[in-house]
Amino acid sequence: MESEKIELSQKPEQTLQLIRGSIVDAQHKVTSAVNSAMVIAYWEIGEKIYHACGENDRAEYGTRLLEYLSYHLSAEFGNGFSVQNLRNMRQFYCCFPNRYTLCSDLSWSHYRLLMRVSDGQARTFYAEECAKAAWSVRQLERQIHTMYYQRILASQDKMSVAKEIQTTEPKPEYEKIVKDPYVMEFLQIQPDTHVYESDLEQALIDHLQQFLLELGRGFSFVSRQKRFTLDGQNFFIDLVFYNYILKCFVLIDLKTDTLTHQDIGQMQMYVNYYTRELMNEGDNPPIGIVLCAEKNDAVVQYTLPENNTQIFTSKYKTYLPTEEELRKELRLDAFQKLGE
Template identity: 35%
Template structure:
């Protein structure tokens, strides 16, 4: 038995064999990754060339969509072992060639995505700038196609950095910009199986039961550090709802949950928690300043603005929703207060007729 605990057919494993094997495995994995990327690039170039040829011929000679259908059938007949020559896919190729130049298609982030991601961008987005924004985010964060679809559906581009904060006043300029990237508004918890009003602890438990989806919604680089994180100050006990560490920015993030509308006093406790974490958990030689995020179900932005001005801790206030209905539909659905008012009016009308 050698140092690595392995036995070869010739007898004992020679010294350093384990290190050599690990090195070769890394080389093989790297080569396979490069080969996969090269194949993907070649496939995308092929698809772009096909799309460009169709687009040019249609523009020059006025060919209609029937020609695309015939091309799809002929290409499938000529290359029966190749997938991707369906009529719909040829239309995607044509759209891709009309949306990106060849250089942009290969050299920009979109050229690093699988074809399925690109068809999702084409299907879900008409704005070229938004397509490029989501392509870059998908590459940076390694989103699957399903995650990309979810982020587009929940309009992540509009939610990042949209929450009111006091980061500009209490963090250095560069760090303030980074901290804004960690905050969304609103947070969308549509993965929760919650159909009625819940207590804060029930909401917290529901989020923890789906921690992976919760971390995804929080953003890239979040690691879970604790739920109801206990600490003492001067002999008194305190509990932080949720504590996270963002390893990309190397900072602690304190999250407090409120099931109701924002109240100014909420920021006092959150600021206290942030100050304690900053003094007791943060390594000031390595970690960026701690920030706090208050998640609440509704807010008055003017009240939030005055409340943030009254604290020195770097805090953000964001809405959250677990309603899966699209906003235009959700606005048409009566609230609990609407229903209560309607019932009361109905009873009054009945009484007046009796």
């Protein structure tokens, strides 16, 4: 009797990769569950310490309590329960008093960074954006360092920054994804160094992952030097992205000099072309962003119509400014807006 022949539908390498995928997925779920459980445990520890010694854990009783807890917890559970770490857990509870606002996708290292943000609204914003965009700890640190929250707020409503209040007037959805300025220190171009637009474009493509992070949530790369022809004349759009949250194309033109009204008019033509020829069913109208080394707000104001929702202009920086420099620029932009 002949033995049955088994026909292999997959090669051994394919089977191995499928098995590896299952194992890696399981490991990821276990790691995520462990991280989530540890975050909850640290929050509960912080809550208990807070209720035991109140706001001032550095008072004599609080210090003795923390030293007592640290000694016994370290003896039983090992490292991780120093006096300073216990203070961090108490601060964790104070910064996030509602346990149900904690995100299971964020690790203790994420929350350690978030606790350094003194502004409660900014802290909540970073936590939500971090979870939505799946930022690594390093990415979160960069966004906090470059004042992502302040730049987003200033881009949406500079007047509210000057008044230090949150506006209740709903802003156009498009404005929520445009920042001013954009900080692109990852290009490693020294300040006051002149670069050609083609070189800047190539540098952004070479660092596409970092550039997507700086652009914000929902961006995917579509094309560079996108060509279209009108009456035999060729035109080229530097960079084209698609934002799947807003469901629209985002056209970016790079200018290494001061912005002119011709630059804005050129982008208006690009946006009009995409609106009439390249929008897909279900798309929202495209937007255009002119990234420039310097811009004149008056030129922008009088070139664009008052009801403009599609053309935006932003400065870019090829180096990482200090926090004070960024704050100064945001304040200056805000008060200039107030004076208009």
